[in-house]
Amino acid sequence: MNYQNTLAFAQELDRQDPLYHFRDRFYFPQVNKQDAIYFCGNSLGLQPKSAQMYIDNEMYKWANLAVEGHFKGEEPWFNYHELLAPATARMVGAKESEVVVMNQLTVNLHLMLVSFYRPEGKRFKIMTEAGAFPSDQYALETQVKFHGYNPDEAIVELFPREGEHTLRTEDILQSIKQHGEELALVMMGGINYYTGQVFDMAAITKAGHEAGALVGFDLAHAAGNVPLYLHDWGVDFAVWCTYKYLNSGPGGTSGVFVHERHGNDPGIPRFAGWWGHDADVRFQMKKGFIPMQGAAGWQLSNAQILPMAVHRAALELVDEAGGMEALRAKSEKLTGYLEYLINDVHVGKEVLEMITPTDPQARGCQISLLVKRDSRLLFNKLMEAGIIVDYREPNVIRVAPTPLYNSFEEVYRFSEILHQCLER
Template identity: 55%
Template structure:
């Protein structure tokens, strides 16, 4: 449906919900309540809602622990020693990879550090890292500390691609031009696939291609991308990627991270890598041999046995992704974000404020909006009236209508609450 045919009415929003094939999945999630009503939840880009089926997956692990104790590693219905392997196929469908290219372990920044052991190998000539300006702070700290670990100066080794003056987004041509300029000094490209602040989706295919053409490794932080946008990591020839699981993947706070390592890097014994017991082949693991014998999959990057109580909610969520499929989620994502943008435009006409969407058309679930003339009091009003959103200084709200559990009527009601908050000043 084209944006010109939208209507900012409850009847129209209700009709969109009635026609929505994913509408039934709202009942698969738990919602916080404010004033006795389910909230309008816009912060799936920070922490996804809890799927109702999660409890059973966790309870099953607790039951096995209670009844089997250590024998649960091998004799539970889902044995713990290979529990994480059950996620590989589903995650492969989400990120565009084969199961052997996927593993689940640790948390996001830990995994990025571990992956940089393998894919940041600075030499006297080729030592620079390219990233986006003002990357998520954890990525900035990670890159700086990695560079210092190798005895290099972050001010010289890290190249940040900036936005143009007066613009709120990065231009792909500026990134490609920077790659060409740095050339054979470039060791690594590591960018957030979806920017956390403005919601921009980077052209991962073209950036990866350009990086490979100058001989650099290319990796992606997919914290805001996994489960949110179309990904084809294998086909795009990405070397590695990592993502958290608690945003659009709905696995719970601070939960286990997924990694991708391209098939061409698998099965090697000579690749630089920090190694641990759980990365050895299952056939020889319990022989307690002194020599590391890597699994011929991304699991070779594991250090320790998987945190099963953390992985269980992830498996529960992936069951939902398998039922629905990324194609259906992406179709609704585009439509509901477009409708939200329309509602904002309509409310903007009715109030003495100016809303400026700073998210470009290359986007996923998120719209970042400047509320010119408004301040933190408007955010507080929204929160007190059941709209859970995110505030970024000086006056930006991030709105992330996740297609699994947000409705079109949510978008309409949000618009009305937003208007009331502005007019009540």
């Protein structure tokens, strides 16, 4: 697309945007008594206006049915999680039996590692990207320690080449091949939270399997951001949160994918809880764990009804907007426009460096700006001007225009304010 650095051009793109009206379905925070330009959906998505209604429905059931709400009324709590499976499966490219919504992200990651990190003999290593989100790093570190290994020996970190900020796919694949006989698991983020790089999950999965390893992904920054095809790619497992691009509230519930070749194998080691037990005999309260078929067999406890109600409202908006393909189509234009405008800001070019890939296929709806001096000052000035973005140590500002509620005019306004801040 031939972009233009004018307000009229941005407004025309908004007029042509079939998703523009969805911004009216969200609440925006106020700065200086005006709607903020909210480019922080990669940290916490906005609140859907429908979320309150969905919570109120469950509060009404709690007030009027109490414990009977598990089995009576519309949409009993006993199988409430099943209401989320169809939309979840569509979002991540899976069969409904391969997904379940439960717990929170790092809890689910540990549960998956119990089942899919099973070191034996010389095959004991885990491969991941250097600079993964800290929670992933801590999970991997403590899991390998639990098995009696030294993290410095058991965890293989992948670093970009000198002078580069992102990993090259060929280097990832070569490293998998190099460590193949020692690899038990390849476990990476689908999108790196810091740089915004989308990894080639299909190629990584294929290479990992060819090396004899299992392959899993943390999709915290990928779910709701880019189209996923977890079943077709053959990914062994994946986990994600729902409070970023899926707009399901702070500390919201989490999602899990387990490929059917594992989900239908009751012999896979796992940590069990009664909600993962065969639902037909769950209330017989007998010893002897019998896992449910599919990803549901990894559940531990009763469903978190109120967070799931919010998530249900948010998932319905994704479906109503046309699903991930429609969101992705707008996202590529929106982020492309942001990139164009940042490159068109001539003042302060020596201060800013874009560390997110320029290839639209290798990034989601985030551009990370490395600020070479006074990074906190620039961040503070943007926030004071009503631009809500995200700061990551030591000197990166992450800017994430999301397609469901952000506009092209907002991207244009951001570039204007950025230019003014750099001039000062």
